[in-house]
Amino acid sequence: MSITKISSQRSFDGSYNRFKHQSQVLGCEMTFGIYLPPNMESRPSVPVLYWLSGLTCTDENFMQKAGAHRLAAELGMAIVAPDTSPRGEHVPDDVDKSWDFGHGAGFYINATEEPWAKNYQMHDYIVEELPALIEANFLVSDKRGISGHSMGGHGALICALRNPGRYLSVSAFSPITNPVKTSWGHKAFSQMLGDNIQKWREWDTCELISSAQERLPLLIDQGAEDEFLHSQLKPGSLSSIASRSGHVANIRIHHGYDHSYYFVASFIEDHLRHHASALIEG
């Protein structure tokens, strides 16, 4: 459970820190960022929002670009941003070094097929190993929220849906809602999970939500000018299924916005307040 500090920077009177550690689950060294709000000692309980980033990102993109520290400091919330896949020279990567599979594209699932299964166990890392590490090493509570962008929005949704009780709040920006029906999902799932599509469905938000018992209030933001909206993200499918299944899903489509972090930054305040209402005020 040991972690090594890489850097620490003051931000909005709190601190943004990067750590590395040896992951047992992933079989490689991993890096994560953690924003700690000011006055940790004097707060009764600091909850943790886990942020999962999208394809090609590392632990750094969200912390640099989302403008989330300001409100996390004000609300008294920690934010943890892990990397998006296992990494290292010994960790298999896509043969073509493409940007949508392999390193930087773990899809937050547990691979069953080799050569991926040995390292690509991102679901278990995010849901089990990382929170245990965070809660053992920082003055935070076990109240957890989860959010993310694109592949990370998919990750947040499947982690919450597969693990009732583990998260008190969930939200997503521009999530891949139905990967079994899109090319990103096909490419990753066929290699990591094999040819049996029944197995893919266990990692698909639209499939999972129809049978989920837990009713977490769900906030999803999507840009109307997002270049991946119709081909990869499909929020309309999720909206229909969630509504039929009795889930309270607040899915907002925003005119003019694209897939970038400028979109995330524009609405991150609403997401942090959504999580705070479950994690702090709740």
Place this chain on the structure above:
Amino acid sequence: MSITKISSQRSFDGSYNRFKHQSQVLGCEMTFGIYLPPNMESRPSVPVLYWLSGLTCTDENFMQKAGAHRLAAELGMAIVAPDTSPRGEHVPDDVDKSWDFGHGAGFYINATEEPWAKNYQMHDYIVEELPALIEANFLVSDKRGISGHSMGGHGALICALRNPGRYLSVSAFSPITNPVKTSWGHKAFSQMLGDNIQKWREWDTCELISSAQERLPLLIDQGAEDEFLHSQLKPGSLSSIASRSGHVANIRIHHGYDHSYYFVASFIEDHLRHHASALIEG
């Protein structure tokens, strides 16, 4: 005066746009970013804050990392972020390709020595060509503020001090206040301005402020843990000279903060409000 759009992205209901244009002053193609607040048409007058970035930066760093769009949208202020030097294969660069001279390090001065003089005329670009271009192409007023970080903080201060009446407000983060006495300044000024130190003094805030007639309210923020504080930045020198010369300089030293954009983001709201009080409410 023609400009070509590279990209446009919605951000906080306004838009962040990047343009390129052929600069007559610099003799090369230049790129700049401009944030335009929402509802431009219905506002009587949108002032422009010019942001000058530091060593190694391009037009993009501030726009991605400072979290400034939120408040610029709320206040109704445009922000223009130019590049930090002329660029292009035909533009001379440091022989050693170092990070503190040449491309990415124009120091916002007008070079007099060759091979630099032909392109490195960043002062005239920032003060004259760029505002003329902005005011001809966008629905903005001629009310201008100027700010920046590190080398760009130096740039903001010398542009304001050398051009009374051109800016209604000025501020800086971690500025190089006294380049004639530091190694960054020596390296750049000796090559771009030659050996006569008298000429260097015309581009040094501590030298300029002692004889400046205009009294602009000056906000300067500096991190106490900034690795360049004592070697390159020297806010104490500026504080003494400004005070002796009767300038109202609010120089704040912030415990724990470093030289990064996390520091800038933490206090950018104060700077935007400082500028708004002169540009909008004034």
